[in-house]
Amino acid sequence: MSLAAGHYGGAPMVRTPVGLTARGLGNGALWLAAFLSGFVIEEPAPYELYMALLSVVWLACGLKLRREFGPLIICLMLYVAGGVASIPMAKEMGDAIMYIAVSGFLAITAIFYAAILADDPGRYKVIQNGYTISAVLVATIGIAGYFKLFPGAEYFTLYERARGTFQDPNVFGPFLVLPTVLLIHKLLRESVLRNLLLLVPLAILLLAVFLSFSRGAWGVLLASVLLVYFLALVTEQSPRRRARLVFLGVLGVLAFAALIGAALSIETVSDMFAERAKLVQEYDGARLGRFARYSLGFQLVMEHPLGLGPLEFNKYFPEDEHNVYLKGYTTYGWLGGTVYIFMALWTLCSLVPLLFKSRPWTAFTHCVFAVFTAHLILSVIIDTDHWRHMYMLYGLAWGLIAAEKLGKGRSKGIPFGVGSARS
Numbered sequence: 083m084s085l086a087a088g089h090y091g092g093a094p095m096v097r098t099p100v101g102l103t104a105r106g107l108g109n110g111a112l113w114l115a116a117f118l119s120g121f122v123i124e125e126p127a128p129y130e131l132y133m134a135l136l137s138v139v140w141l142a143c144g145l146k147l148r149r150e151f152g153p154l155i156i157c158l159m160l161y162v163a164g165g166v167a168s169i170p171m172a173k174e175m176g177d178a179i180m181y182i183a184v185s186g187f188l189a190i191t192a193i194f195y196a197a198i199l200a201d202d203p204g205r206y207k208v209i210q211n212g213y214t215i216s217a218v219l220v221a222t223i224g225i226a227g228y229f230k231l232f233p234g235a236e237y238f239t240l241y242e243r244a245r246g247t248f249q250d251p252n253v254f255g256p257f258l259v260l261p262t263v264l265l266i267h268k269l270l271r272e273s274v275l276r277n278l279l280l281l282v283p284l285a286i287l288l289l290a291v292f293l294s295f296s297r298g299a300w301g302v303l304l305a306s307v308l309l310v311y312f313l314a315l316v317t318e319q320s321p322r323r324r325a326r327l328v329f330l331g332v333l334g335v336l337a338f339a340a341l342i343g344a345a346l347s348i349e350t351v352s353d354m355f356a357e358r359a360k361l362v363q364e365y366d367g368a369r370l371g372r373f374a375r376y377s378l379g380f381q382l383v384m385e386h387p388l389g390l391g392p393l394e395f396n397k398y399f400p401e402d403e404h405n406v407y408l409k410g411y412t413t414y415g416w417l418g419g420t421v422y423i424f425m426a427l428w429t430l431c432s433l434v435p436l437l438f439k440s441r442p443w444t445a446f447t448h449c450v451f452a453v454f455t456a457h458l459i460l461s462v463i464i465d466t467d468h469w470r471h472m473y474m475l476y477g478l479a480w481g482l483i484a485a486e487k488l489g490k491g492r493s494k495g496i497p498f499g500v501g502s503a504r505s
Contacts, residue, residue: 116212164418199481255299
């Protein structure tokens, strides 16, 4: 709500400062949720505890579960139901129950973000701001940890790789990609000279992703940036602005190369990069390595309709699945595994038409689509099942989809193209 005039029963109505305060408190609470998503080094993390309370409060205050994002709700319910049915298959019942409980909680967070944006898609600015500030802070901590800039800084590294405030560098790196892409997209849409200060947080995020030495994070960043850049080119109608995009693309590649070159001039960084840059690591191609486990794992679940049980796969093989689609079948049974693939494809296909609509949040939609698509590809080689920001991406995607179905943002009169949807 805001201090704006409206009508009720034919008489003018002025929204009060109380409404303005309530809106401010609500947005502040939402900002804090996005901010806390970057601090999950211990479980339960502050994010989980806070989101549990926030979801209840918002629902009690009238947040609606709309049919426009009903597919997300139904798919997540079936997915979790498959996990519940798989619990009796597990040998460690306590751990299995806790694992599926976390899955259920994360499903609720996805629905929460969908409801928040469906109700008011303009809230994307609050989420974007909180997420970006969190990511820059987390990235700074990860960089400081890698270079041991203060006593005890090595706590924020793992296996000589930056992990920031995450348990694993392979989650830390991908978490930073969405805000990185958002900053890049803003520089593509608006004057670089007027946004020179954005180059500082952008450099911090890029360096942190690099120092995570996560091949998955590198791939997600590259794929997301290329996809966003492609969308910027194909949706820009002005030849002059399209030429500017080409120039910025070349300039961006040179600047990124210079940043990486400076990092590689440090011997320890160069040595780790040479090791991690190998396409196939020893643990990938071994006899029961990552790739072999995919084939054997899918063969095994064909004999177990209810799955193997949560956290049971590594009792059959040396390591976990490292593939969220395989994990869908091993942990959530045939029901959960099939539903997850269906949900991922449904979300992706439903987002595509939004990419070519002129809305105030079109730029945000481009970035969410690019990063979400890259994460779906990454999920083939990494288990993203309990990644908090992955569920956030599902929620943001369906919130935007629902907002479009509800007709919000259609009458803004915004010119289409990369220069539109300024935030």
